[in-house]
Amino acid sequence: xxxxxxxxxxxxxxxxxxxxxxxxxxxxxxxxxxxxxxxxxxxxxxxxxxxxxxxxxxxxxxxxxxxxxxxxxxxxxxxxxxxxxxxxxxxxxxxxxxxxxxxxxxxxxxxxxxxxxxxxxxxxxxxxxxxxxxxxxxxxxxxxxxxxxxxxxxxxxxxxxxxxxxxxxxxxxxxxxxxxxx
Numbered sequence: 001x002x003x004x005x006x007x008x009x010x011x012x013x014x015x016x017x018x019x020x021x022x023x024x025x026x027x028x029x030x031x032x033x034x035x036x037x038x039x040x041x042x043x044x045x046x047x048x049x050x051x052x053x054x055x056x057x058x059x060x061x062x063x064x065x066x067x068x069x070x071x072x073x074x075x076x077x078x079x080x081x082x083x084x085x086x087x088x089x090x091x092x093x094x095x096x097x098x099x100x101x102x103x104x105x106x107x108x109x110x111x112x113x114x115x116x117x118x119x120x121x122x123x124x125x126x127x128x129x130x131x132x133x134x135x136x137x138x139x140x141x142x143x144x145x146x147x148x149x150x151x152x153x154x155x156x157x158x159x160x161x162x163x164x165x166x167x168x169x170x171x172x173x174x175x176x177x178x179x180x181x182x
Contacts (some may be wrong), residue, residue: 005024006103008021017095017098019036035092036096038096039088041062041095042085044061046123058133060093062135063138066139068097070143072097073146077103077110080101080107080111081117086098110150113151113154114154118162118175119167121171125182126170127174131175135174135175136140
């Protein structure tokens with residue numbers, strides 16, 4: 001609870017999109033956050049994977065997620081749990097980061113990138129233009145506020161190995177190539 005409150009407060013005060021803290025009760029270890037209307041990226045990804053087409057909302061959301069993640073990293077906040085469902089996309093394409101209970105100061109920034117992209121990749125079987133657009137958009141967003149070395153480190157076999165039981169090998173390989181090219 002402490003980490004979630006602290007990092008939510010920090011990121012909010014620095015202008016990053018996170019839910020507003022409405023209240024907290026230390027005795028019950030509960031935090032009340034504002035409701036964020038929208039879809040988790042995890043809802044949008046299967047549709048993109050099935051159709052093989054990516055729309056402006058999804059491209060913008062991937063870019064915004066990369067920018068948001070790099071912004072948190074710039075503030076020395078490693079997010080810890082960067083699965084796509086923790087990025088809420090509203091109707092206007094704005095992205096809000098939720099679920100910061102695993103966030104840590106000066107943690108493993110490359111893990112955040114690796115988890116976001118390699119986990120996202122498990123929705124695809126063929127590596128197609130939609131996934132290429134999604135990954136490239138995230139990378140562009142990240143590079144607006146974060147260093148390329150974090151992206152390249154996320155291509156390390158130590159991270160790829162973790163997702164090898166979940167994400168098809170051809171997808172891992174192609175995402176890894178995009179990260180190495182950053």
